[in-house]
Amino acid sequence: MPNQVKSRDKNCTIDRFGDHGGFFDKVVRPMLQQGHEGELCLWLREMSLLRTFTNCPQEDCNGRNLTWRPARIIDKYKWTCTCCKKVQPIRDHSFFMSIKCDLKMCLQIILAWCQAIPSDITANDLGIKEHVVKKVYERCGKVVEAYVTRHSEEWILGGPGSIIIVDEFPGGYMSENSLDNTNCRKRNNNSHTILCIAEANLTTIHPAVPPRMWLHMIDANPVPTKIDRNDTTKSKCGMVEEALSEINQHVLPGSYVVANGRARCCNYESVKELKQYAALSVEYLQKFDSSNRNKFANTLETIWQTGIDVCEEVQDATRSFGQNILATYLWRQRFAISPFQSILTHIVEYYRFT
Incomplete structure (x- = not known):
């Protein structure tokens, strides 16, 4: 019974977050429903938010491509080497790496950051620990600060x-x-x-x-x-x-x-x-x-x-955090019309896979 209540509450949170018929509601929300995990992961790969391919790091495998396979884990998929059987998480080197919640929840937290919802409120609405929300918020802040710095023009x-x-x-x-x-x-x-x-x-x-x-x-x-004493300027x-x-x-x-x-x-x-x-x-x-x-x-x-x-x-704030506050304000003002779609694009730029 507790698991059923938890599952019902988790599904309810999907309807609690939205962007008034914008990119999140039209494109992302349908993939957050139960049973659409494969569709969501495929979309994340197509968007380059997850790797589309990766190589086995084992020297004996000579850079063999890993295979994308279903798995009984939180992300529902994993990378596997058919030669040495080595397994790699699909989140490696991505924005989502080491975030302690599923990918559906990550996307909702990103949307909450775009809407400047305080971390404690987001955590309460999603039923997760606030430190998880803060970690996602911090990464969003780093992404937009880098964007403002690189594209100040x-x-x-x-x-x-x-x-x-x-x-x-x-x-x-x-x-x-x-x-x-x-x-x-x-x-x-x-x-x-x-x-x-x-x-x-x-x-x-x-x-x-x-x-x-x-x-x-x-x-x-x-x-x-x-200046030099002889300098009259x-x-x-x-x-x-x-x-x-x-x-x-x-x-x-x-x-x-x-x-x-x-x-x-x-x-x-x-x-x-x-x-x-x-x-x-x-x-x-x-x-x-x-x-x-x-x-x-x-x-x-x-x-x-x-x-x-x-x-x-x-x-x-500290100087470094103060600069992040300014960059976040400037970014939100610049991309106020479509912040969620914009932050995903800028996450791809920041976590570019090589």
Whole structure:
């Protein structure tokens, strides 16, 4: 009786996760039903999420191809050498390797990660240990961080006539009522300075539609680099040079770039040196704002609404985990329309079989 209850509960979880008629519901869900394990494994092989072939590692077998065979194990199949009888798991060197749940469950956890469902809720809904969910979530994070790093050119903002806002966190004007508040969050030795670049149309800002962004954790030292005494050129600190380089890489020429005088790494005086942009200062634009309406201040607050939440989360993380948080946010924003299908494609790229 306990086994029957467990089986019934497991089948119920399949209907609990979905993507509103998207790729998961149309393609994957039918293969999660009991009795469709062979179809699911064939599909995973066709998608290159599992190996389509592999060779026997035994030297005496001279690289003989292993045979795909049914087995009475959790994955229902195994690789077997017809010569030496050596067996290899079908998950070897794949995303699913050492994940302590079946492949059906793995796919549902990946979908939950795409939907930003907390790990404890996913674990409870699926009836599995939370550490299993966290392991899948961690791997998804590594996959998307690698993708953002390799394909940063996909986050190009602006263009002729476009408005770009640049700021830094903590600091700048990226906090509630910060245009009128000089006591904004203070930096400390553990703070992670984040360059924030947002593409915005100041006349059509809507809280439900977050602006496209690029977020970059500054790596350079805020102290200016030493220069030769005979060098008469004006020196910049490393973080300013790094910030300007990021702006140059991710903002197209001809854009209007709005900066402020408070930020250290991307203040107006530094940004206006980039001649391919038309630089405007927040302080200058603020003069045209009605004193009793604060429309411009409210617009900036709306633009940075989602960015602030992410940057706040990063402050409480290690540097490496903070970079992963930023990459995950950028990836989810970029692939919001079809996240599940996209993450599977990027898993294949990350775990490319050789």
